[in-house]
Amino acid sequence: MRKLLAFFSLSVLISLLNTSTAQTTDSTKFLFEKLPNSLFPSGLFHPQSALKYLLEDTDADLHRFDGSIGGPLTTTALVEELYVDLYQSQRLASNGRIFGTQQPYLVPVEDFYNASDAANNRVDVPLFLNWFKLQDLKQDALSQGLFDFSGGQFKLIPEYEYLDPQRQFFIHNKNPLDSARKGIETFTTFFAGTVASAIYASNGSASVTFELPSALVQSNQTLPATFDIDFGDGKGFRSVALNKKITVQYTSSATAVEAQAFKIRVRAKTATGVLESSLELQVVFNVELAHLEFSTQTLPAPLCYKTFEPTEPAKVSVRYADENLGMQKPLILVEGFESSNKNYGVISYEGLSSGYIYNGDERVFLGMEKLAWLYDSLSQEGFDIIHVDFKDSRLSIRENMQSVIKTIAWVNDQNPQHPMVVVGASMGGLISRAALLEIERKGCCFNIAAFGTFDTPHRGAFIPVGMQAAAKRMGDMFWMLPSKQSYDNAINSDAAREMLIEHFDHSASTDRFRLQQLLNDEQPNVRRFAICNGSDLGDVAPIQDAQKRLLSWGKSRIVTYKHHVGNHQDTLTYNETGRTKTIKAIGADAEAHQSGSNYLYLGNKRQLPFTFARIGWVSSLGSFKAKQAVKWGNILGMSSSKIDAGVVKVQQYTNQRLTKLIGNATKQGLVVKKIGYSKKYAELPGSYTETGAAFETFFIDVFSPNHTFVPSYSALDLPDTYRTSVLRSKMDEIPFHSYYAPGVISDGASGNTEHIYTDQEVIDYCMSTLRSIEQTIPGAGGTLAKSFNIAKTRDQSAPYISSLSNLTIQPQATLGIGLSQDIGYAGSRVQADNAQNIEVFLGAQCAPAVVEVEGTLEIGGDQGIALLRVRSGSTLRISKGATLRLNPRAQLIVEKDAQLIFEPGSAVFWDEATITSRGQFQIAGGATFRPQGAGTLRLEEGNSFRAPQGGLIALKSATLALTSGVALPFTLQKLQLVDAKVIYANNATLRCNPPLEAVRSSFTMQGSKQWPGLIAVGQAALDSCVFSGGAPSLTSKTQQTSIERSYFYNAEVGYQAKTPPVLFDRNEFSACTTGAIIQGSGTRVQNCAFTSCESGLELQSQKGTGFVERTVFSMNTTQGLLSTGVDLRLECSRFENNASGILISGAGINLANNAGCTFTSNVIGIEATSLDHLHLNNGHNVFSGNSLTDIKASLSPYANVAYNGSYFYFLANFNSFSANQSTQIYTGRDRVYMVKTNNGSPSSLVCPSSGTAKMQPEGADLNQEQAFSVFPNPSNSPIGTARFEALSEPGTLQVANMNGQILFQQELQPGDYQVHFTVPESAGTFIVRLTTNSYTMTERWIVTP
16 A cells, blocks of 8 residues: 555656647647658657656666667666657558558557566567667757748748738748758657566575567667577577577575676667667566466355455465475465555565565665565464455455455465464554455355554555645646556556545545445454554654655746847847746646645646647747748848838747747646645654655655655554554554554654555564464463463554463363453463453364353453353353352453353353343352342344243342343242333344343433333333333333333333233333323323323223323323223323313223313313213313313214213213313214313312322332332242331222232321231232322332242
8 A cells, every 4th residue: 555656766746737648649749740750750749758758867768778878778768658658750641551551650659568577478478679760850940930830830831931911022942841850850769678576485596487579679770680689697698589489597696585686788780880789677686486377267266155256366475384284373464555467466465575666677665675574484383374356456445355355365274283364464464354244244254363464554545635636637648658547557456446535526425435334343353453543642753845746846947038129130130049937838737635725736737748748849949930930031132111110020929929838837726625635644643655655756846745744543443533642551452462653662752654665673573472372371281270361561563362262260270361350360460551452262264162150250450351252152150159250341252153151150250241141141050140230231243042941040239231132040049120211222022031130220221212121021020220212212021010100202112011000100201102002991090290202101902991090191293091892990190281182982981980180271272083981970070171172072873871861961070171062072963061060169178189100219128128019028928018107198008919909998187107918829929019199109019938
């Protein structure tokens, strides 16, 4: 990835216009199309090349390569420019032929590259040769009047040139073609080279094959039978025929890795002498070459994961630590991004293994050279290196991920003795991460022990937008050079669009989002380590220029912008040069966000390559025309006034043209303003890359070669809120078990280094980390008899034991993970760091293990997060008498298909710690899981409970977090929740099949969506609980359910009962779509409140009864109480501010005989259809302020309604209504009236109060003595005592079984405080209820034989 803008090593120029190939080519052809082909006998005319005007006077100027002995080297960096400049010089007609008839001498550059690649398959180094004579325009051709330049074209001078408007005086040019020939010169260009890579040899001798293929020799000259080539091997020149394979032996006396440059000279003999061109071949000796190489295209997809074939495969190079043993200890190294158009880029296994990386003949990426030391260290440690090199690293992460997955599967199929390690460099870390996550998600069993990343842009990489815009404009200008399309080929590639934090093209955010979805903020569940090349202490990386400029580039020239006007010899002589100034006609400025301007990129208006030349042509021709007018005017006898007028006219016309051309050349073009881009990341702490340095050429001023490339927060996979933070203290948030950053090992200062920079500290960190990955507890041998602590000496960077295999922790021993005490066995005096962010894996990925705890397993120290992960197939068993202790922030994670088993007599202590189960959570032998302290039990997808012999789960002051559906088995004795929190996410539901007890516990649904929460299948008793959200929040499926003093809010449905609960008392429902739905007959609702719902309470039955007492229905938008098929008996209940207080159908309402209900400020008090009966007489009910009507009803045909011979009526004594006739009741079409035979008003003493009671106070124990108590409880006989505060009014004491049957009842008088009672049933759970006019109190009473 560091090469993202190492676009090219040669002249990276500028952007002109968004000119298409055809536009620029046609423009240069247009300049000269009026000239006859006879002027160009070679078939090539250099000024027709658009590149000529940009490359003249540079290293790539064709005139430099004139075949002279000792001339310049044809470096790889110059090949493309030289070739394309030459190719464009051909006088090609529209049919693609020279002069329209001849076959072109040169093929397009793409075909040249293809031919070179084909030859490279036959020999190591195919040479090419270009030898041409071509014509050029003499510099003084216009100033000497040898051509005309008008209408934007070169033309032959006219035969007759008139000096005056009357056409009386003229110049007769007798032979314009001869004049033109004098303005043309011929030169020779001769250059040989190669585009082959450097040669890597395994020892001090390299046998290299060469060929000079006829397909790569292009010329318009007569070729000799042979060429003389000196291959630089000390044997001098030898004659070489075309297409002849030559083998050359190069040697080195060095015993270590050494690179040598061998100069190769190619000569051709001509009739007039010798032409020579030279190049250099780089040979690296004593390189550890790969033992095996193959393409991922040959590998099958693993059975567990169906890969697809990416557009391009990867090359896999394998270097065994011992070739005789084969694959034993694999380490897969995955390469990163390369912008090169070359297949597999320029970074190769050989380059990294030797420390010598070449782009052709130029050594690059010197910061990586010490990676060779790392490779050697790995081999010496017994690691087999598997190097993955992508043919096209610019493909999307998902595409190249396929090749990595196939490679991992291939390594696994080799059955190595040790688990594999996967390391990704730069973007290779993202590809590897995605691959490992995908195979984890698919459940693939590949034995992977660890994953490392080397300055990987986990959260994105950064290239200043100004530089991105500059690269795009360069590509627009250099359309003819494939290697210069850095924007299209690199910055705008799929991979770069996914990785760049901010892209010049805003639509790239969609590509970046797709990558983020693929990664999902996850890291593989293996040992993880990271290398960060940036500062972890927040040290900024200031760009070099104080004004925060990045670069200013363009072609600046001294040009003539004005001619003096007048016919004087001094004026005419002066105008040969004219008045001059320096202009920057082709260029732009790129700046960082931190600069003082309001733009990131400011460019000139798009121009053609010959902009400067055209200004010079106009000036030269104007000067010549003026002098010509004077010379011939005098010869032809023109008057001085006419001569003066003619000269002035020429000068004025020249000035007009110059002003227009210069104005157009310097006009402002593309502007990229800061306001459209927000990321000011060029100076963040992080690794840097020399993007700016890649722009350094003959006409680019680079003010700031470096900028932040991979911010430190990104290399450590932290959110960008930490982009300027000190990260060294954030180990509890960094998702790696250790990391390296400059200075971290010594806890010293931290600077910023180059991306993928490697030094001895980096190597030492890597090796110590890799050595520790398979370390185990020394001397344990499967049994831990003495206490041992797994911890790190330095939290950020120290190695540690990270895996546990089969182990029994004996009763006297403690295994500590991340304890802040001596590391290793007690008394080691190796002190652990105060903070311990550590993860230990029980079992390997494909090698399950069992850890039996007979003593103590303690996880977590004073600071940091310590984690034990039980891998798939592995088991952690907490045996009888054993202790599991989880200290603050400690985590125990049970993976899918793993087991966590608690046996009877085991103890669990946790303190704000978490147990996460994605596997089997087993209560063995009837054990009790009753953790002491406060903690979280997190149940995720894959979790299952087993309790084959019964057992109890009792959570007090704990959190039960569900992210997937959980079903507790029927075999479990009970789930007991006291002061607990149950949290649901991701549609998770808790299905409690065994009995449930919940006291002062909350049940909360996370997120905006609603789904079923708690489903109580068996007996359930809930007291003082809070339910938030749900559809429904609580479902009960048995009558043996009691719910009291509980609160339901913000739910689609608060409570749904499949059969009426035995107790439903003092509950409140608020802000629900539907508060509660109770199905069946015999419902009894007491002391409840339903407020601010759409529908408060719904009672449903085919035909049944329901009793509602002392309950409030307020501000419900549809109705307070909905009854379908349930006859209602209402007492002391209030209906206030509802749309309809009661909505009932197919049933009747009993509001008679001291019902004492109020219907106030509703739209309709009672609304009924098919009403079976309505009893109101002596009801003491109050209807007031109902805006539409008090009662609106249609009676059932079977309803019993009194009739006095005139009208139907209901007796309604002791009731009050909003107004006379405020009821609308009909039987058929006849209205039913309310009739009072006694005008007495309702009494307020019937119902002194109604509504909910308070919840139990937090912290009260499950059996704590209350104001109303029953004892003994539990009782071993059916005899009990109820005790309460002395009554101030009459009351009743009842004892009922869970089916609602009254087994005991006694009337009480004021002053009574105690009742002794006996029930006829010998065992069971009973409800003891104390009722007075003012309140009702209940208690559960348990009788066990």
